[in-house]
Amino acid sequence: MESNASGDDFGDIDWNTEDELEISEIPISTSNLPTPGGVTIVCNGEESSSAHSSNSKLIQHFVGMGFPDKLVVKAIEEIGEGSSEGKILDTVLTYLELQNSSEEHGCIDSDQSTSGYDESLLHDSDIDSWSDDDDEENSDDLSESEKKLQTLQKMGYSVDEATEAMHRCGPDASIAVLTDFICAAQIARAEAPDLPAEIKPKANYTCSQNGKLKRRLYAELDNRKKQRGMVGEDSEMIRLPKPMVGFGLPTDDQSSIVRERTLPEQALGPPYFYYENVALTPKGVWDEISKCLYYVEPEFVDSKYFCAAARKRGYVHNLPIQKRFPLRPLLPLNIEETFPLTKRWWPSWDSRTYLNCLQTAIGSAKLQDRIRKAVEAYDGEPPEHVKKYVIDQCKKWNLLWVGRNKVAPLEPDEFELLLGFPRNHTRGGGISRTDRYKSLGNSFQVNTVAYHLSVLKPLFPDGINILSLFSGIGGAEVALHRLGIPLNNVVSVEKSEINRNIVRSWWEQTNQKGNLIDFDDVQTLDAYKIESLAGKIGGFDLVVGGSPCNNLAGSNRVSRDGLEGKESILFYEYVRILDTVKNIMSGRRFN
Template sequence: SQDWTSDNDDSDKFEWESDGEAEPSSAPAFRNLDAAGPSTLVRRDSNGWANEEAPPTSLVEGYVLMGFPKEMVLKGIKEIGHSDANALLELLLTYKTLGDDAAAGNCSTSGCFPQSVEDDDDFDFENWDGDNDADGREPNPDSSGDEDFLREMSEKDNKIKSLVDMGFPEDEANMAITRCGVDAALTVLADSVYASQAAGDCHYGNLSDYEVTGSCFDSLGGRKRARLMEGSKKKRKRYGGAAQGNRRPLDGSHEEPMPLPNPMVGFNLPNDRLRSVTRRLPQQAIGPPFFYYENVALAPKGVWATISRFLYDIEPEFVDSKHLCAAARKRGYIHNLPIENRFPLLPLPPKTIFEAFPHYKKWWPSWDPRRQLNCLQTSMSSAKLTERIQCALASSGNPPPKSVQKYVMDECRKWNLVWVGKNKVAHLEPDEVEYLLGFPRDHTRGVGKTERFKSLGNSFQVDTVAYHLSVLKDMYPNGVNVLSLFTGIGGGEVALHRLGIHMRTVVSVEIGEVNRRILRGWWDQTQTGTLIEIADVKSLTDDRIATFVRRFGGFDLVIGGSPCNNLAGSNRHHRDGLEGEQSALFYHYFRIVDAVKSAMGRM
């Protein structure tokens, strides 16, 4: 008998790949550029200082009085010397903000503490091999070294571009990579920039006299992490307030996977009176403005911990939309909305395939146990696949052998195929997907079928989102101003409309031309408010946000989500987590939320 196997190695259950546990990094080797020759007698003291290298005791004690551990001070002096007090202080403050373990050489991930690179105008980047520089070996002269160098510089350029796109100055982004290494994750580099900014704002003139010049330094000796300035304090809140000794790596690589609830029903469901969930938000997270961010639930290791940490340590609400409609869609939501007094859209959507599409029941075989569909994808099955399935069933008995059943069911589950005739399966039509996702009929009509599937697959499930947003109706009887990031085809806007919440103004940020056309068409037919469209999120600067806030009196809701295709099960080779091209859009989201809160705080 023929052994039927799936054409695709993906299944409904996947294990996310992770980098595993990194080896502890050792501190960069101290390179003495004036090292003694072989005929020179070098005497070293108990701390390893040669001849007259040892720093004055009063110098070390001065920094210790500021709150820096002695080992950290000695480490910093070995790194860059002690002739430039301001440079040394900045390095120590960077160490302190990144975590005490970094300075002691006990950092648990490579790239999360500053590396020793001479910051000199004459530094020869063209001949530098980063792998050899740390231990003082000569630059690699061969062609493979050149290739490694070019690859590393290209990676560095990409990291700098990403940081600049997130709103950081280019020179500070460059220095963060110098400190932390090209391989450091974006979260680590962003943290390093914040640390450097905080250090710069704490420089009160020349500190060559080693005086404690303000409470900025006094706080460094406390058990909690240093809060170096009020502006930095807000930014640092994103990374949590744990004691320094227990500080988590910023890239999430060592995080335990955030446990997903089973069943995945969020904080509550419609008509669920049995469970009572309460939560307490951090003070800085309390709205308005309210914010709402969606990402796929089955994300790679460390992603959800990082997203939560950047958004004020709010616990995600994980929901599988199969509890509200006929198709599964496992998503996580981080938001600061109230969770009491929610209500669902009416009429309630069908929760099974046959309730949604009763005409499919006629040809549904008894050996297909599905009553709900899997997550709706961004693409459709091929005609060749459905033809192979039909041939396999036609050449088999009734019921077909178990091997054929397994082959057919694997493909049907993967592609959400439905039975449209004897031995005949087909993919759902775009209007059926619109219905399952809660969009009005023909919402995406007018563009190609491929584009319709792609846009729908990356959209919100409207009934789920509307249930969460329903609390806004009584809070804003006169309507809301919305900042919609990565709008897609307007799932959030459709949810608000179906709830009966008037949108006075929507500032929509969406790069896809097709998606913008779909949203504009729906808006013109249904809305009376103002729609402002922005194509590129990078153009939404803090100044532009402040202008919108003054113009409209602030935003009531900042809503958005990353396209799911970067983390989808059908794209194994693109599972880059928050480092992926699409999912890295999250960093713009938290930047913009912070800018909105700051601008509204100045009103």
Template sequence: MQAIGKSPQEQPNNDSDHCSSGHEGSFLDDFSDVDSADDEVITKTVSDEDSKLAFLRRMGYKEADASIAITRCGTEATISELADFICAAQIAKAEDAFFAEDEKKPKHLDKQKKRSFLESEVLEKKRQKGLENGDDEGVRLPNPMVGFGVPTEPGIVTRRTLSEAAIGPPFFYYENVALAPKGVWQTISRFLYDVEPEFVDSKHFCAAARKRGYVHNLPIHNRFPLLPLPPNTIHEALPLTRKWWPAWDERTKLNCLQTCIASAKLTEKIRKALEAYEGEPPLHVQKFIMDECRKWNLVWVGRNKVAPLEADEVEMLLGFPRNHTRGGGISRTDRYKSLGNSFQVDTVAYHLSSLKDLFPGGINVLSLFSGIGGAEVALHRLGIRLKNVVSVEISNVNRSIMSCWWEQTNQTGNLIHIEDVQHLTADRLEQLMNMYGSFDLVVGGSPCNNLAGSNRHHRDGLEGKESSLFFDYCRILDVVKNLTSRYS
């Protein structure tokens, strides 16, 4: 409860108004010497500034505090930097109050002191940001990316100490892309009780890569994989491609399965390029083709013929049952999209497997950003009974996919749909918990739209339009945690 406890909602209470009114002038005065004062930059970032302001407001900060932070840190500052600044300002405020009562300093000296304190805070942040390949505090990706262990290498780490605030109930499991912009995982970790993320590449579970970070408070000893083990190489997963696979294509694993597939134009271009030669093409042609094959996950389906994966194949590689996303009115395009946004079931199941012994009678699940139900499928395949599942998912085709699966697997529990996480208020949560009992697991991966490397247009980090829903995950988890501790 550290991170959240320190956070917005409860924080500004103590000393918010003398923060805003009293010293506003001095903050504004200081602005002149902050960084660049380019006219262009300022006009260009006005809307950006507005959105950040709105965002900080949504996080629960007072408008005045948020406004000061933006003015002081500059419009280039990230949300997390701004949040840090507000915290620092409040600490400084408290210290000021302390000193003011303790010793009787002249007022201007007080100001001076605070200014330098805040200055150093800002400089510290800038310094951390400036350090490219970070050092001490930076979250580093493990190499190989196997987290606390994978089935082939179990028990890399068997013990870890969680902060008091992180320990359940409920258990929680949060997921997002590992290769997010810098600073994102620090923020995610800080908001989730400072739990160290477990970074895992699903290529250690199946035939396709999927680099993801998982923040959870689950036990990490005695995990076990789903059986049967899924195909581990491209050849095992797609045996028909072997016949056409050229020796100079040395791939054994596919790259990350995404939401879009290659164009027909590209596969035709590759075919034409190959048909110009008998036998092996020259190296520069091989290079071109391999680059495209890796970029678009193309596989060999005939002589000189490559093709993108079929949706069925993506489904299988991600560990979903056959036809899980097929039919029911979903378009082919949307099917790729839903699959591309989903969990790799075997990976997630391995992490969740430690729950099986703990809940022999089944569990209640709060599933946020459920998508096509990767978490539910994983739990089901682990043989963990789903008693009550409250599933929050904005897309109606995804909700319908989940409903169909629920029916087809003859679930004995209840499935409750909610459309929007933003409508899942504390009152509604209390109501649900009174009706169905407390939640044993809060699971979900919030939108990666604004974090993912493939996004050319709006890769603007956690404060992005969709990715900021991460903070709703935090909010909801916090409410569930508080309600749970109250009733047990």
């Protein structure tokens, strides 16, 4: 295997072994999922099988997620001991659903119950109340605050955390708001390097341990709400921000930068994750992406704020957003400073100051010739219709003025410059010019991504282990390297051999001390391989990747089929693999 040729100590992993896995994959029927691509939910089969002998463990498992224990017990009784987590979850969901619909109609009436469950078990009306209500019937004399405190304690939070949250969020704050606050506070403390270790939260990721089930739960409820018309299709659609600056730019007035956000608790790491795709997708795509990635709101950024070319992209990540810093030196944001030689030839009637999105194809020589002839035909300024034709073509193909009446497309090394890669990053080794454009056109803008990833530097002073999916020409790896974050272990998955060669070549040229291991297909990276790799290297700190945009991009006139498209459907592989890594990381402790 190619990846074993690197002389590292990974050669002894036998990918073909049939050894029983601690992690196994259980495909969930699409009827349970909002993801038509068939996300695979990974469950711990070992734990499930041992659970027959200990129902209390399973009950504890669900109660830990905030479900009423009586419902869980009832569900297990109804569907039989030894049932899978998924079945139990479905049954509990049904109970909750029935409860919700009863309350909506204001008719909780046990006489109407035909489902076999005891509605007296239920008395909460919303998601805030999926806590253990065991004592509630005996606690009528407790104040609202005391009840909330009790609920939070049962969810595993300390009295101090709960009290602080209730104090800060006010007396009317719901349980959901309070748990959000506590999670945000945990992250903030974890990220504050100046806090003494003893007051930092321990690796308390209990909230993410059950993330996949919770995600499924939220998705299921979301679907049912939609079916009942409770949620308007458009009312919650993700809209693109204007201006497209994400949480703020390095050049912003510091006071205007967003410094806090509350992540859904199931989105918390480890690992950190960072997902990218084109911003301008068919409707609903970003809603789906966000939903599958734990309901984290995308951060939309146009790279024209980081270089002289536009690149509108959405990023979904669970990284901290405080204390970001940019790569130095900053790139110029206009064409004139980026390509000073063009200034002499730039006509006054071409008002462009920055380029459009760098794509995978360039303007042809014939087109350049047509433009030259069109402009040459006039002594002074050409008439309006000629100007319009020329400017339209220049915008469409990102052409620069490189001589008298002469336009030209960007050279590959100019692509590299604009995108933040080292010069000649994609040059040589048998790669054609066309392939260079294709690889570069599909890549990250390094400075933009590095700005987001910069927060990892103080967190991983001794280096980082990353799982890089759809690596392309290694935009994330280059960004981390340029940030000065040591790359201890990089597992890179990239279909194109040309791109894999580019990354390996870069790896060797930059004298990396760590290990680079590569795969060619995300679909073959199963739970066993991920588990083995994680075991070898001590876990993954970051899962990064931008899945194929072919079926999302506006340039595609043929098969812009959205996330169900032939290539773009691989997004669900990112979700699957991230879920697997989350599962592994929450089930074990890595040092």
